Amino acid sequence: MAGLAGRFARRWCSGLLGSPLQVPALGLHVGGPAMLASQKDFNNAVSQVKLLKEDPGNEVKLKLYALYKQATEGPCNVPKPGMLDFINKTKWDAWNALGSLSKEAARQNYVDLVSRLSASSESPSPEAPAADRKQPESDSLVVTSEDGITTIRLNRPAKKNALTTQMYHDIIAALQAASKDESAITVLTGSGDYYCSGNDLTNFTHLPAGGLEEMARSAAALLRDFVNCFIDFPKPLVAVVNGPAVGISVTILGLFDVVYATDRASFHTPFSHLGQSPEGCSSYTFPKIMGSSKAAEMLLFGKKLTAQEACAQGLVTEVFPDGTFQKEVWARLKAYSKLPPNAMRISKQIIRNREKEKLHAVNAEESSVLRERWQSDECMNAIASFLSRKAKL
């Protein structure tokens, strides 16, 4: 039996490696939305796959195969192989599972996946102990590890924990480190009376040499990287929402495993007011969590939810009285952090993995749409209005 399994595994690997996965892409569709990967990026990624230092495993190779086929040929259009043709049937199933995903989105997902594989095969060690953790560049983010819990704390209370460009970079680095450290659970929370007031609107006033267009391009790339880290985070991720939450700090909650909130918290996504559109995969996760009409009320009309309302709609796991919030939540998290970490990781994988490709495609599309929005008059006027103190949410 073991011999048969071994032979099957070897044939399976060589079957995949002999697939078009390694054939340089020729004559493919070029263009598509500006944010999505270019043909050149895709070709580079196809070449990069051959240079990976570690075998990514059959599951990932299968994903690469399916994305390659979708990116080059579009939705699966060949007859299903027979039951006994195991290898080709498994490959066909993987391709077919991508449904009507566009060629452009598949190309982007392929490029993202290869870039994650390249990054992880270059990382020096699988475990980065907390003591070796690179500290954030500024004190607007504080990262600590204790009792099996890594806590990432937004620490800009005077500005309601609004997220500066540096903070996005620091959160990305903190999540990458937390995914490899010894902690069992990772928590995001805020200092002071707010959880987070969303994107720091003054980020839009630091125009680079390339002007508004360049600012929008680099903000969209940063947004995509930031949200990708939440999509891919491998351990239980918990939001401890210590006060009101606005904008992107609300939308990414759909990518957390558990959300605990004080009864003082509120949840506000005023994108239309700001001439913007949803991010953080909320255009997909919110309708799924709360139904399309409740999601539309939040994402289109900017309806602010109380903590109780957000809990009733499934965005929040549990609400605690503000007076005992910290004590109750941390006691519970400490107990959870003693559970076997591998079992928690694996359970999370089972729950989340089949959604990942979809989430990456949604993230790419939302970032692309926002890139355009940030250059619109509606958005510029809303930001100018906030900065001149004419508008507050």
Ligand SMILES: CCCC/C=C/CC(=O)SCCNC(=O)CCNC(=O)[C@H](O)C(C)(C)COP(=O)(O)OP(=O)(O)OC[C@H]1O[C@@H](n2cnc3c(N)ncnc32)[C@H](O)[C@@H]1OP(=O)(O)O
């Ligand atoms: C690259 C990735 C981009 C991802 C894009 C994401 C989209 C979003 O997140 S959209 C959401 C953007 N956020 C907002 O629109 C919130 C704006 N802030 C407010 O409406 C109010 O400040 C508040 C309702 C959050 C709080 O009002 P409150 O009266 O309690 O306090 P303030 O006096 O207004 O605030 C204190 C202090 O903090 C500054 N501040 C608060 N939030 C922001 C922010 N998001 N951006 C920049 N600055 C913010 C506020 O200006 C005050 O500063 P001063 O003390 O210097 O006046």
